[in-house]
């Protein structure tokens with residue numbers, strides 16, 4: 258049966274007519290789209306993307322551990338040209354990401370995105386799982402928890418599927434009987450250090466509240482030399498209002514003497530909410546506006562996250578923050594080869610999490626519901642659908658024009 262979905266070209270413009278996928282030989286069409294649209298548009302390295310302001314990171318989720326989805330998401334977004342894939346600091350998850358990347362590169366010889374693992378220095382919303390005992394629930398409960406879960410992590414008539422839960426907390430808020438608990442955890446430092454020494458892990462992200470320099474120091478010190486070969490260290494933190502800049506400076510001073518690569522500040526606007534709607538991205542944009550104009554911040558690229566979605570670039574443009582360059586600061590990125598010392602974008606890029614997973618997840622779950630655990634590339638029609646969805650999102654930052662390639 259022919260499948261059709263609305264197509265969004267660059268900048269999210271809705272086209273008049275939906276595409277009819279039965280017209281295409283899926284895999285060949287995918288290869289052609291990627292070769293014509295993505296490969297000429299992505300820079301030769303993720304560092305260049307950071308400098309130009311068109312860096313895109315896929316957030317698989319610091320707690321999301323569904324290996325089949327992670328592998329397929331990594332494949333799709335590698336083909337869509339992301340610069341980095343951020344995942345849970347678990348060996349099996351890292352393997353799944355790398356498997357997806359290599360499967361994508363076997364289809365089309367595209368640049369390998371960096372693989373980033375995310376850890377926390379203390380309790381953090383991104384590092385928790387919901388849990389409840391379904392036998393303890395009143396029989397007449399309408400199960401709003403199941404309906405509200407964006408990850409399909411709550412089984413019909415059952416409890417939480419731990420590997421799919423990424424801790425968004427929406428089920429906690431809707432349970433009328435207060436039956437759901439949030440189990441928080443902190444990633445183990447020794448296991449993280451071992452992962453960082455793998456050749457297929459390129460970057461680290463530390464999630465922190467920014468309020469406790471002592472726990473940040475403890476984690477950073479505990480990681481020791483394992484960060485020596487990284488390409489990027491990111492710190493993800495919320496807007497701390499009046500103390501944001503002093504917190505950034507405190508964290509940077511802890512890392513400064515032992516950081517051997519570029520660094521990035523992930524501005525976590527409204528955590529894990531990009532799939533909710535247009536307004537979810539406002540906090541991240543407001544955070545970016547504030548930091549872009551702050552003069553006394555420590556060095557490091559700035560990247561948005563938390564509530565980011567298809568409307569984020571539009572918001573950045575309104576604020577004149579999209580791919581706007583800074584004044585040349587030759588000393589700012591001294592770890593970057595001198596040939597790359599050119600004006601840097603004020604905002605280096607955008608990370609997409611829940612929204613990115615939702616638009617491609619719709620396709621992946623249709624594959625899984627019909628075929629069980631499956632490799633998305635074995636289903637060309639669905640692969641093409643997933644690619645078009647991902648290009649529409651990544652293309653807002655990378656400025657792809659996919660319209661003429663597809664029609």
Ligand code: SF4
Nearest residue numbers: 406422423425426428
């Ligand atoms: S709603 Fe969020 S916290 Fe609850 S089970 Fe689903 S993903 Fe986990």
Ligand code: SF4
Nearest residue numbers: 394398400402432436
């Ligand atoms: S909403 Fe609460 S009581 Fe109802 S099924 Fe979900 S966890 Fe159980």
